[in-house]
Amino acid sequence: MKDFVSERAKTIPPSGIRKFFDLALTMEEVISLGVGEPDFSTPWNICEASIYSIEQGGTSYTSNRGLQPLREALSKYLNAHYGLSYDADREMIITSGVSEGLDIAVRAIVNPGEEVLIADPCYVSYSPCVMLAGGIPVPVPCVEKDQFRLNPDRLMENITGKSKALIINFPNNPTGAVMRHDHLKAIADIVTDHDLVLISDEVYSELTYDGTHTAVATVGDLMERTITLNGFSKAYAMTGWRIGYLCAPETICDAALKIHQYVMLCAPVMGQVAALEGIRKGENEKDRMVREYRVRRNVFVNSLNKIGLSCHLPEGAFYAFPSVERTGMSDLEFAERLLKEEHVAVVPGSVFGNGGKNHLRCAYAVSREKLKEAARRMEQFISRNT
Amino acid sequence: MNMDEKDLLLLQLLEDNSRLSRDEMALMVELEPEEIKNRIAALEEKGIIRNYTAIIDWEKAVNGEVAAIIELKVNPERDYGYDRIAERISRFRQVKSLRLITGAYDFQLLVTGKNMHEIARFVSEYIAPMDRIQETATHIIMKTYKEYGHSFSDKESQERIPYSL
Numbered sequence: 001m002k003d004f005v006s007e008r009a010k011t012i013p014p015s016g017i018r019k020f021f022d023l024a025l026t027m028e029e030v031i032s033l034g035v036g037e038p039d040f041s042t043p044w045n046i047c048e049a050s051i052y053s054i055e056q057g058g059t060s061y062t063s064n065r066g067l068q069p070l071r072e073a074l075s076k077y078l079n080a081h082y083g084l085s086y087d088a089d090r091e092m093i094i095t096s097g098v099s100e101g102l103d104i105a106v107r108a109i110v111n112p113g114e115e116v117l118i119a120d121p122c123y124v125s126y127s128p129c130v131m132l133a134g135g136i137p138v139p140v141p142c143v144e145k146d147q148f149r150l151n152p153d154r155l156m157e158n159i160t161g162k163s164k165a166l167i168i169n170f171p172n173n174p175t176g177a178v179m180r181h182d183h184l185k186a187i188a189d190i191v192t193d194h195d196l197v198l199i200s201d202e203v204y205s206e207l208t209y210d211g212t213h214t215a216v217a218t219v220g221d222l223m224e225r226t227i228t229l230n231g232f233s234k235a236y237a238m239t240g241w242r243i244g245y246l247c248a249p250e251t252i253c254d255a256a257l258k259i260h261q262y263v264m265l266c267a268p269v270m271g272q273v274a275a276l277e278g279i280r281k282g283e284n285e286k287d288r289m290v291r292e293y294r295v296r297r298n299v300f301v302n303s304l305n306k307i308g309l310s311c312h313l314p315e316g317a318f319y320a321f322p323s324v325e326r327t328g329m330s331d332l333e334f335a336e337r338l339l340k341e342e343h344v345a346v347v348p349g350s351v352f353g354n355g356g357k358n359h360l361r362c363a364y365a366v367s368r369e370k371l372k373e374a375a376r377r378m379e380q381f382i383s384r385n386t
Numbered sequence: 387m388n389m390d391e392k393d394l395l396l397l398q399l400l401e402d403n404s405r406l407s408r409d410e411m412a413l414m415v416e417l418e419p420e421e422i423k424n425r426i427a428a429l430e431e432k433g434i435i436r437n438y439t440a441i442i443d444w445e446k447a448v449n450g451e452v453a454a455i456i457e458l459k460v461n462p463e464r465d466y467g468y469d470r471i472a473e474r475i476s477r478f479r480q481v482k483s484l485r486l487i488t489g490a491y492d493f494q495l496l497v498t499g500k501n502m503h504e505i506a507r508f509v510s511e512y513i514a515p516m517d518r519i520q521e522t523a524t525h526i527i528m529k530t531y532k533e534y535g536h537s538f539s540d541k542e543s544q545e546r547i548p549y550s551l
Contacts, residue, residue: 345549
């Protein structure tokens with residue numbers, strides 16, 4: 001029999017946490033800080049809107065771009081909250097989560113052999129998406145010394161004649177780092193000077209705890225070369241609904257729309273209806289959840305530092321990213337033994353790229369009681385092993 | 387008193403769990419413990435924080451009680467409106483809450499007792515005969531699903547997968 005698997009599929013690395021996942025499933029009383037999603041259920045008014053719509057027979061395709069009222073509402077929202085001006089009919093596509101948005105963004109702009117710079121550590125899909133498009137991912141390390149922000153000098157060092165685009169994600173998964181307007185300005189100048197496209201995954205934008213989020217496309221002249229990706233999963237606790245959106249200048253958006261139309265047709269209508277309710281009437285519930293994350297962050301990061309896992313204060317998202325350097329263990333060893341010995345699941349930082357080495361991603365999107373218990377178990381683990 | 391966002395957050399935290407320590411609250415609200423102490427004292431002083439209690443599922447407690455919602459139609463008094471009669475009704479230990487409401491009835495009471503007969507007797511002997519009460523309606527509570535924002539369901543929320551990136 002021939003080898004049926006394509007060479008391209010073979011180049012994609014397997015999941016870095018499969019082993020952990022299987023191990024955790026065999027255990028009881030596991031406290032998981034390994035989940036990159038809110039522990040809240042979707043606010044009930046959002047669910048109701050979708051249920052009602054299904055009852056009314058709203059189960060068909062939508063236009064490729066997505067429901068017009070949703071795009072219209074998003075366009076207004078982005079303008080009012082972030083000062084972005086995207087045309088609902090020409091510069092926006094509703095996608096099946098940011099995951100799809102990222103994929104079609106990359107495929108819309110990358111030619112085989114072109115390099116795509118990626119701020120590292122980062123969400124696990126960026127590199128594979130670039131590779132699937134025939135591009136070459138080039139990680140740019142973001143280090144703790146810079147509070148895990150993208151350092152302009154590191155970016156410069158990695159630019160070559162083949163560089164096509166830069167992917168960033170702030171507030172960041174896994175580090176919780178945030179880049180303010182001043183930090184972004186320096187990056188914007190480099191991106192513009194080298195004529196790069198900037199893909200900005202801003203899915204954690206609403207989870208910015210001190211001050212407000214700076215939408216990357218509003219910085220300098222970036223609007224004309226930026227693809228803004230965002231979605232409902234994190235801020236509205238809507239991970240399973242799979243609704244995101246891509247905003248970009250018309251030429252890029254048209255190209256992405258062609259790909260979207262052939263691979264996805266449209267995002268699920270039930271999710272789009274739910275998202276519309278969220279954007280129209282979800283503000284209070286969203287704010288309530290954000291307030292709660294902030295409370296949890298304060299308490300949990302404090303506990304981590306107290307038990308000797310030094311951790312910078314994440315300014316956004318819902319991840320703490322402590323260093324395990326002082327324990328003498330690697331992040332992989334620490335995470336595996338912590339799971340086996342104390343039944344606490346965290347994600348080893350190196351899963352998110354080299355920049356994540358010697359760190360753990362601990363999602364604090366779990367209840368305060370569980371966070372307290374997790375910290376207690378981690379303390380027990382450390383005092384036994386160091 | 388001028389309430390700011392920190393006060394509101396403090397109240398929400400306390401309403402959810404009034405047993406938080408001062409240090410815990412300080413971390414959560416991003417203030418010094420001393421400031422927490424002062425703010426809570428001020429909120430108590432102003433009568434915004436009325437009390438610290440427990441939410442109890444009486445249906446589960448050993449000597450379970452029953453509860454009923456009683457609605458009353460009342461003739462308001464000249465000069466006093468509803469206040470004096472409300473004052474009298476609220477003095478009964480059995481009356482756990484009392485509200486003036488809009489709609490077909492004027493007062494809504496939550497009354498508890500050892501069993502349905504005790505509640506029925508209480509209403510017919512003490513409340514219904516009062517001078518200004520025109521009409522009563524008694525609704526026995528069959529099951530409580532949610533109280534003050536806390537669900538009484540023991541059902542675990544849907545299991546999440548242990549890892550997602």
